[in-house]
Amino acid sequence: MAKYIARRLAYSVIVLFVTSLVVFGLSRAAGDPRHIFLTEYTSQEDWDLWGEEYGLDKPFIVQYGIWVGNALRGDFGTSLRDHVNARLVIQERIPATLQLTVGSFVIAIVVGLPLGVMSAIKRGTIFDYVGRSWALLGQALPPYWLGVMMVLLFAVMLNWLPSGRKGDWTHYVLPAVTLGWGAASGMLRLTRSAMLEVLDSEYIKLARAKGVGNNWIIWKHALKNAIIAPLTFSGLLLGGLMTGTVITETVFSWPGLGRLAVQAVYNNDFPVLTGVVLLVTVIYLSVNLLTDVLYALVDPRIRLN
Secondary structure, three states: OHHHHHHHHHHHHHHHHHHHHHHHHHHOOOOOOHHHHOOOOOOHHHHHHHHHHHOOOOOHHHHHHHHHHHHHOOOOOEOOOOOOEHHHHHHHHHHHHHHHHHHHHHHHHHHHHHHHHHHHHOOOOHHHHHHHHHHHHHHHOOHHHHHHHHHHHHHHHOOOOOOOOOOOOHHHHHHHHHHHHHHHHHHHHHHHHHHHHHHOOHHHHHHHHOOOOHHHHHHHHHHHHHOHHHHHHHHHHHHHHHHOOHHHHHHOOOOOHHHHHHHHHHOOOHHHHHHHHHHHHHHHHHHHHHHHHHHHHHOHHHHHO
16 A cells, blocks of 8 residues: 555656646746846846846756745745735635635535436436436536526526625625536536446346345445445546636636636736646645545555556
8 A cells, every 4th residue: 555655646746847847837938027027128237136036047947946946845936916925925815716616526526426326226217317417418518608607697687696706605606506517417427327337237136136125235235336436536526626716716706726827827927827836736636646545445456456
């Protein structure tokens, strides 16, 4: 088990290194940031002082090394727009993104998992067809379109809920449902497929032939083995929701990391942008590593392989 965790940890470190290199390289792809923020009338002295302050007068590899060293200490540089430490700008947005991510994740688990189990149990019934249609619709609708339609219906036409921004719990409903619908749809389809595969297996047929009760078969045997796939998907889903809030936060003007990243792109705020991307990458890799460890604990075959 220790070797398995070590391999997964080494893989995560490599991915993080490559991501940081790509992100930093893209931030310099447009050339020297001084050409963006300084005018043609800037004196040579101010040009040199600005470059020295932000480390832009050094070779690329040296700039990258300095940036990595600072990032390991939580220092992503100074925001080129707000002129404060980029870490402080990012910290202000983390709670909003976590709130939205957790809410949509709870919706995915509470809605998708039970409906997937019931859809498999009632295979071929009207409940199954409705559940599958709902899941297919949820995965087919683009999040930005779904968000706009929900705003038009519940905020503009019915005036039941606010259209966006962060406030009391009513501001939280539409963004969480918009982000959670697609996740719940994926969870439903995966859970249904896993349950059907187990229910069609030979040992379940043998249990039925021996007269074992249907409820005992479903909840004691089938669900216990079918839950492995949704468990793995849950970890990937949580990481995906964390990194996929950009569209939802933009539609609902939600002050999270996704919207901050979009604003950083518009403002050419490289320290904030690289900080957000690196932070989200670390969170995603950490969640995936934890999921792999839990998967290995549940399924011993993973450890053997």
